[in-house]
Amino acid sequence: MNRKIRILTLGCSKNLADSEILSAQLTSSGCQVTHGDENADIVIVNTCGFIRDAKTESIDAILQQVYLKGTGKIEKLYVMGCLSQRYKADLEKEIPEVDAFFGVYDMPHILQELGDGRAMEKSIPRDITTGHYAYVKIAEGCDRRCSFCAIPLIKGRHVSRPMEDILDESGYLTGQQVKEIILISQDLNYYGRDLYHRPQLNVLIKKIAALPRLGWLRLHYLYPVGLTTELIQTIYQNPHICNYLDVPFQHISDPLLNSMKRGITKKQSYELVEKIRKYAPGMALRTSLMVGYPGETEEMFAELVRFVREVRFQRLGIFRYSHEEGTRAFSMRDAVSENVKQERMEEIMAIQQDISLEINRSKVGGSVNVLIDRVEGDYLIGRTAFDSPEIDNEVLIENSGNENMAGTFCRVRITGASEFDLTGQFEE
Numbered sequence: 001m002n003r004k005i006r007i008l009t010l011g012c013s014k015n016l017a018d019s020e021i022l023s024a025q026l027t028s029s030g031c032q033v034t035h036g037d038e039n040a041d042i043v044i045v046n047t048c049g050f051i052r053d054a055k056t057e058s059i060d061a062i063l064q065q066v067y068l069k070g071t072g073k074i075e076k077l078y079v080m081g082c083l084s085q086r087y088k089a090d091l092e093k094e095i096p097e098v099d100a101f102f103g104v105y106d107m108p109h110i111l112q113e114l115g116d117g118r119a120m121e122k123s124i125p126r127d128i129t130t131g132h133y134a135y136v137k138i139a140e141g142c143d144r145r146c147s148f149c150a151i152p153l154i155k156g157r158h159v160s161r162p163m164e165d166i167l168d169e170s171g172y173l174t175g176q177q178v179k180e181i182i183l184i185s186q187d188l189n190y191y192g193r194d195l196y197h198r199p200q201l202n203v204l205i206k207k208i209a210a211l212p213r214l215g216w217l218r219l220h221y222l223y224p225v226g227l228t229t230e231l232i233q234t235i236y237q238n239p240h241i242c243n244y245l246d247v248p249f250q251h252i253s254d255p256l257l258n259s260m261k262r263g264i265t266k267k268q269s270y271e272l273v274e275k276i277r278k279y280a281p282g283m284a285l286r287t288s289l290m291v292g293y294p295g296e297t298e299e300m301f302a303e304l305v306r307f308v309r310e311v312r313f314q315r316l317g318i319f320r321y322s323h324e325e326g327t328r329a330f331s332m333r334d335a336v337s338e339n340v341k342q343e344r345m346e347e348i349m350a351i352q353q354d355i356s357l358e359i360n361r362s363k364v365g366g367s368v369n370v371l372i373d374r375v376e377g378d379y380l381i382g383r384t385a386f387d388s389p390e391i392d393n394e395v396l397i398e399n400s401g402n403e404n405m406a407g408t409f410c411r412v413r414i415t416g417a418s419e420f421d422l423t424g425q426f427e428e
Helices: 013-028 052-070 081-093 105-115 151-155 163-175 201-209 229-237 255-259 267-279 298-311 338-361
Strands: 002-008 033-034 043-048 078-079 133-137 180-184 216-219 244-245 284-292 315-320 369-378 379-383 394-398 409-417 421-426
Touching: 002 013, 013 078, 013 180, 013 244, 033 133, 033 338, 033 369, 043 081, 043 216, 052 078, 052 081, 078 081, 078 105, 081 105, 081 133, 081 151, 105 151, 133 163, 133 409, 151 394, 163 315, 163 379, 180 201, 201 216, 201 315, 229 267, 229 409, 255 267, 315 338, 338 409, 369 394, 394 409
Parallel strands: 002 033, 002 043, 043 078, 133 180, 180 216, 244 284, 284 315, 394 421
Antiparallel strands: 369 379, 369 409, 379 394, 409 421
16 A cells, blocks of 8 residues: 545535545555645545536546546546446546546445455544534435436435444544534435334434534434424524524425425425424524426516515525436426526525625624634634535634634624625624
């Protein structure tokens, strides 16, 4: 071994968690592993294959590494992850310069390819590349059959991790000075149905929240169906669980929700929002929306606009429909032009920008707990419990020589607000 390996991770936090596990396994075999831009003998590209833009980014990254291999700057190039799982045969034909392609469940084969004949060792802890927060995957795959989504095609059916494994990993992370654990899977609400014959997310989060040294526990991707009052109240009432719900509604028009196979209606969606606001007042509600799904008319889009204006989500992400082969929607005509998709996306984001500015301005003069993430120029950059890393608002605090505060919680008085950021000062 004794080779230097660079892991280049693209796509979502689930991929990042996989890369950190692979990194720890390789390191235990005597390899030097980097996740940065350093030179390396071997490069492993962990790809995303969810939507068109992600696939394009992954292909571009592979081709860039192919160029480096051609110029002698790297010796070996491997590709893993969702894109490789979904299009392995095509990729092998189109990019023969890659030494081997591996799917999403082929990590043991990657280790064998790199000369480590051992089986993956469960006892080896993962590398932590994110510092004081870390993502913990509680399940793989998905049993939902949303018509636009390729994840079940790529990763198969929902498979929950045993609760003991999740608790062991979470305990290890908090022992390594991780202050914030972020639970991820394609459908958190479904956790435990396969292993324990009933949903167990509520039980799981109570156990993780009780771990010593944990600051925050955050939940990502709570499917609207199955989001119970009990779960909402557990999140809201536990001081270590962030008052943050990430609920991907996708759309609000009944014909589209039916076509998307979302299992929820417009009326039920509004009722769910009302339930969240009733049992968890002040909870930050984040959603993901889609524009340009086949059949989306101007009237249906207008419904979506009203939904955004009326609900006033604290956080919102939006993406354009991507026509993915193998999905149920692929047989439908992708009739909304890319220009119209872009216009609709920009209109929603402009509305959300105004909403976010109003909400942020209402916080000026108050004080909040902030987790400091990093130093950037003259500022310390942190987040509130209402904000997830990389995707949500940040708090900018004037730096007075406190360079080593990353990973610490501070009380901050908010002094200013913009559309997607707050500014503040440490409380004395």
